[in-house]
Amino acid sequence: MYIVTAKEMYDIDDYTISEIGLEGKLLMENAGRAVSERVIKLIRETEPVCIFIGAGNNGGDGFVIARVLLDKGYLVQVVQVVPDEKITGDALFHKRVFIQCGGEVSYLTDLDLIREKVERVHVVIDAIIGIGVKGVLREPIQEIVRIINHSKACVISVDIPSGLPADEGIGEFTSIQADYTFVIAAAKESSFMVDTADFYGQWEIVPIGIPNFVFQNNTAKRQWAEEDFGKTIPSRHVHAHKGSHGKGLIIGGCSEMPGSLAMATKAALKAGAGLVAAGTTEKVISMIAAMCPEATYMILPEKDGYITGCTASPISNYDAIAVGIGLGRREETRHVVAELLNNAPCPLLIDADGLYHLKYQLEMLKQRSEPTIITPHPGEMAMLLGISISDLLSAPFHYTRDFAKANRVYIILKGKHTIITSPEGRQAMESSGNPGLAKGGTGDVLTGISLAMMMQQQELFDALCNACFIHGKSADIQIEEKQTYYDLMATDVIDGISKVYRAFPCKRV
Numbered sequence: 394m395y396i397v398t399a400k401e402m403y404d405i406d407d408y409t410i411s412e413i414g415l416e417g418k419l420l421m422e423n424a425g426r427a428v429s430e431r432v433i434k435l436i437r438e439t440e441p442v443c444i445f446i447g448a449g450n451n452g453g454d455g456f457v458i459a460r461v462l463l464d465k466g467y468l469v470q471v472v473q474v475v476p477d478e479k480i481t482g483d484a485l486f487h488k489r490v491f492i493q494c495g496g497e498v499s500y501l502t503d504l505d506l507i508r509e510k511v512e513r514v515h516v517v518i519d520a521i522i523g524i525g526v527k528g529v530l531r532e533p534i535q536e537i538v539r540i541i542n543h544s545k546a547c548v549i550s551v552d553i554p555s556g557l558p559a560d561e562g563i564g565e566f567t568s569i570q571a572d573y574t575f576v577i578a579a580a581k582e583s584s585f586m587v588d589t590a591d592f593y594g595q596w597e598i599v600p601i602g603i604p605n606f607v608f609q610n611n612t613a614k615r616q617w618a619e620e621d622f623g624k625t626i627p628s629r630h631v632h633a634h635k636g637s638h639g640k641g642l643i644i645g646g647c648s649e650m651p652g653s654l655a656m657a658t659k660a661a662l663k664a665g666a667g668l669v670a671a672g673t674t675e676k677v678i679s680m681i682a683a684m685c686p687e688a689t690y691m692i693l694p695e696k697d698g699y700i701t702g703c704t705a706s707p708i709s710n711y712d713a714i715a716v717g718i719g720l721g722r723r724e725e726t727r728h729v730v731a732e733l734l735n736n737a738p739c740p741l742l743i744d745a746d747g748l749y750h751l752k753y754q755l756e757m758l759k760q761r762s763e764p765t766i767i768t769p770h771p772g773e774m775a776m777l778l779g780i781s782i783s784d785l786l787s788a789p790f791h792y793t794r795d796f797a798k799a800n801r802v803y804i805i806l807k808g809k810h811t812i813i814t815s816p817e818g819r820q821a822m823e824s825s826g827n828p829g830l831a832k833g834g835t836g837d838v839l840t841g842i843s844l845a846m847m848m849q850q851q852e853l854f855d856a857l858c859n860a861c862f863i864h865g866k867s868a869d870i871q872i873e874e875k876q877t878y879y880d881l882m883a884t885d886v887i888d889g890i891s892k893v894y895r896a897f898p899c900k901r902v
């Protein structure tokens with residue numbers, strides 16, 4: 394599933410129409426029919442429906458839906474909220490076809506009459522404005538939207554709730570509050586944003602016949618789905634030995650935070666790493682070694698219980714290194730991250746307190762010849778960017794893409810919808826997981842899983858997407874089977890990794 398801005402969707406439509414030859418009228422027919430199919434599954438013929446239609450192509454979709462429902466015997470009323478001369482092009486074509494089929498259209502702007510109508514119907518279909526909205530809704534449409542929002546009717550939006558921007562980062566708007574939205578052809582950015590997602594209600598994408606390659610050529614953003622995991626997760630060879638699946642090192646931990654290192658280490662092994670070493674202070678090793686007997690341990694120099702260096706040890710022997718969890722923010726610790734940025738001869742993942750130290754040496758990212766991956770939650774990403782969390786969350790695709798390209802870094806921006814970005818600006822959204830994960834330690838588990846994935850035979854970008862999938866899916870399976878959002882623990886997420894692999898068996902070569 395692809396994710397688009399309004400401009401990208403218009404480019405995709407234009408190419409499909411002008412280069413491929415699928416006419417706009419035909420796309421509108423496909424869109425209207427595809428939405429009608431879903432509507433028919435939701436509502437009964439006896440439930441009166443009112444379709445609200447605006448001036449653009451979104452309104453055109455509305456005329457197709459009206460025709461299909463009328464033909465199926467539904468009680469359909471069509472209210473046009475703009476004068477006749479505003480209906481032009483493909484929308485006018487489909488209005489005429491609807492009328493030829495016996496349909497009736499009333500142009501209404503009297504708000505009392507509209508209120509009366511809306512009170513009498515069970516279902517409102519909102520085809521007033523789609524992705525072509527500009528700014529805050531003008532009157533009388535704004536008031537019509539208010540009337541619909543105050544009614545008891547079930548509201549079904551076509552493509553996008555009218556008034557809502559398709560793109561992230563747009564501040565002021567008034568919008569239909571939909572119960573359901575049937576999104577045409579590709580997800581719009583706003584369906585994932587904290588401030589706009591809820592307006593969609595339950596939503597689903599309806600395909601309208603646009604070929605896959607047209608999306609691929611016009612957007613670098615997509616959702617990472619179960620099928621992607623199934624297709625990309627590497628096989629385990631029958632003759633594999635522990636070296637075939639990577640030798641990883643995790644550096645972190647201090648006397649106050651030993652558990653995070655234990656969890657990341659265990660998660661990395663559970664996710665499939667061949668060998669994992671935990672690099673930390675002698676005291677932390679004595680605290681956690683029994684929790685993860687399968688790991689090896691590397692004693693690092695320390696001061697007052699905090700690690701102060703790491704390159705005295707042979708870091709060149711590893712296939713991937715993670716640093717930062719439970720590391721602490723002492724100044725003496727900062728150059729642990731600097732040493733790794735300078736010397737780690739393999740992919741380097743930086744998380745948690747490591748990101749805090751990275752903020753002071755961001756310019757080193759560009760000098761690395763091996764990939765660097767950062768795994769911030771929104772607070773950490775905002776800190777790296779020097780902006781507020783609310784600014785970041787209003788336009789996360791934009792901010793993470795710019796940062797990734799400018800600093801040549803992979804980013805996993807964690808959240809309900811986690812965004813994975815490559816240094817070239819390719820982006821995937823991974824949406825598994827649930828509120829049970831909103832608990833300390835789950836990020837450490839993701840770091841461990843990510844380290845394991847980074848060392849398997851798969852493209853690094855896919856590896857990071859798959860790590861997020863395993864993490865979220867594990868939490869989902871645990872909630873389905875035995876736990877609740879309240880009692881899910883980070884260690885349960887580690888246990889659930891086995892269930893993900895059993896549910897999606899990978900190929901054995």
Ligand SMILES: NC(=O)C1=CN([C@@H]2O[C@H](COP(=O)(O)OP(=O)(O)OC[C@H]3O[C@@H](n4cnc5c(N)ncnc54)[C@H](OP(=O)(O)O)[C@@H]3O)[C@@H](O)[C@H]2O)[C@@H](O)CC1
Nearest residue numbers: 406421448449450451522523524525526527529530531552
């Ligand atoms: N081939 C295709 O492209 C396909 C497109 N498809 C469908 O087309 C939709 C996009 O259609 P679109 O581009 O015609 O724009 P659309 O969303 O109907 O809105 C434009 C109208 O809104 C009005 N308006 C804007 N802002 C406003 C405001 N603040 N307050 C009040 N009014 C405002 C604006 O008025 P104006 O400012 O021009 O006076 C204009 O009349 C897309 O979402 C999908 O459903 C599908 O059929 C598949 C094929």
Ligand SMILES: Nc1ncnc2c1ncn2[C@@H]1O[C@H](COP(=O)(O)OP(=O)(O)O)[C@@H](O)[C@H]1O
Nearest residue numbers: 770807808826827828830831833834835836837
């Ligand atoms: N409501 C939620 N829905 C889905 N995933 C969530 C939710 N809350 C947190 N997560 C996931 O849990 C993890 C939390 O990571 P992080 O904030 O770094 O935790 P910590 O540092 O305490 O271990 C991330 O992978 C995030 O995507």
Ligand SMILES: [K+]
Nearest residue numbers: 519522553555
């Ligand atoms: K709409």
